[in-house]
Amino acid sequence: MTRVPMEGKVLNENDRAAAELRAEFARHGVFVVNLISSPGSGKTALLERTLESYPPGRRVAVLTGDIQTDADAARLARYGFPVRQITTAGACHLDARMIRRALEGWSLAQIDLLFIENVGNLVCPTSYDLGEACKIVLLSVTEGEEKPLKYPGIFFKSELMLLTKIDLLPYVPFNIDVAIANARTIHPEIQIARLSCTTKEGLDEWLRWIDARALSATKASPAAPELVR
Amino acid sequence: MHEVGIASGILDAVRKETEARKPARAVKVGVRIGEMAGIDPQSLAFSFEVLVKGSDLEPLDLAIEPGVADELEFSYLELEVP
Numbered sequence: 001m002t003r004v005p006m007e008g009k010v011l012n013e014n015d016r017a018a019a020e021l022r023a024e025f026a027r028h029g030v031f032v033v034n035l036i037s038s039p040g041s042g043k044t045a046l047l048e049r050t051l052e053s054y055p056p057g058r059r060v061a062v063l064t065g066d067i068q069t070d071a072d073a074a075r076l077a078r079y080g081f082p083v084r085q086i087t088t089a090g091a092c093h094l095d096a097r098m099i100r101r102a103l104e105g106w107s108l109a110q111i112d113l114l115f116i117e118n119v120g121n122l123v124c125p126t127s128y129d130l131g132e133a134c135k136i137v138l139l140s141v142t143e144g145e146e147k148p149l150k151y152p153g154i155f156f157k158s159e160l161m162l163l164t165k166i167d168l169l170p171y172v173p174f175n176i177d178v179a180i181a182n183a184r185t186i187h188p189e190i191q192i193a194r195l196s197c198t199t200k201e202g203l204d205e206w207l208r209w210i211d212a213r214a215l216s217a218t219k220a221s222p223a224a225p226e227l228v229r
Numbered sequence: 230m231h232e233v234g235i236a237s238g239i240l241d242a243v244r245k246e247t248e249a250r251k252p253a254r255a256v257k258v259g260v261r262i263g264e265m266a267g268i269d270p271q272s273l274a275f276s277f278e279v280l281v282k283g284s285d286l287e288p289l290d291l292a293i294e295p296g297v298a299d300e301l302e303f304s305y306l307e308l309e310v311p
Contacts, residue, residue: 001307003308004306009302012231012235013237015238127231127268153265
């Protein structure tokens with residue numbers, strides 16, 4: 001019996017498809033964001049406020065995933081940008097092949113910024129690379145501040161944690177400092193922003209973050225502005 | 230949820246690796262899995278066993294070693310020369 005070293009990542013079919021997508025996004029200069037959260041944390045609301053604030057010529061597009069219904073695509077299509085619904089018919093996450101199929105017929109050369117709204121779930125989407133430049137996790141203040149500890153994978157892999165629904169802070173027993181400390185326990189470098197899609201507090205900061213991050217990606221530098229010390 | 234895909238990826242790589250080393254055959258493959266890799270080792274071991282059974286690679290063992298963070302990498306391959 002002989003033992004030989006074996007190197008390289010264990011790639012499954014999804015990783016291969018994601019690597020192809022990533023190369024294609026890079027070739028066309030598309031900055032891709034994968035938004036992940038529990039159901040009801042405000043991913044669609046965030047995209048509504050985001051699209052609403054963009055001028056008509058902005059080269060942005062959205063893919064939105066759900067198990068059933070095209071309700072989210074209908075909500076998001078009102079802003080005049082290309083939006084497609086991915087209905088997974090039971091699957092609890094999006095995978096790279098679903099993204100490839102959903103992009104058919106779109107010219108990537110016409111898109112600078114692509115938001116992918118994942119299926120509401122803090123577990124399964126964590127493991128599926130979609131070829132994105134960065135993952136962003138949303139945590140609403142109506143959830144528990146211990147979520148980063150309960151679901152460490154997604155907080156570890158996300159570049160930014162967006163604390164949403166902060167207008168509700170006076171009414172819920174959510175300790176924002178504890179939530180941030182918990183997220184940093186899992187991922188010390190995670191960036192943090194807070195916003196309310198109802199009052200629009202923090203919206204400008206979010207929009208600036210995305211623009212700066214997209215810019216740094218096209219310059220092939222991973223640095224993005226620090227939001228919270 | 231996706232451990233079958235991972236197991237199938239491991240088998241593909243083992244097949245490729247042993248192809249170049251014929252007539253030796255693989256008896257064991259070692260992989261490193263980090264705690265943040267999002268892989269359940271038990272579920273992976275089960276998927277691996279099911280996929281190996283009846284395949285050209287049977288018998289083949291899987292050894293799972295603890296890795297760092299979200300690591301999901303090959304470690305070694307044990308070969309038997311007939």
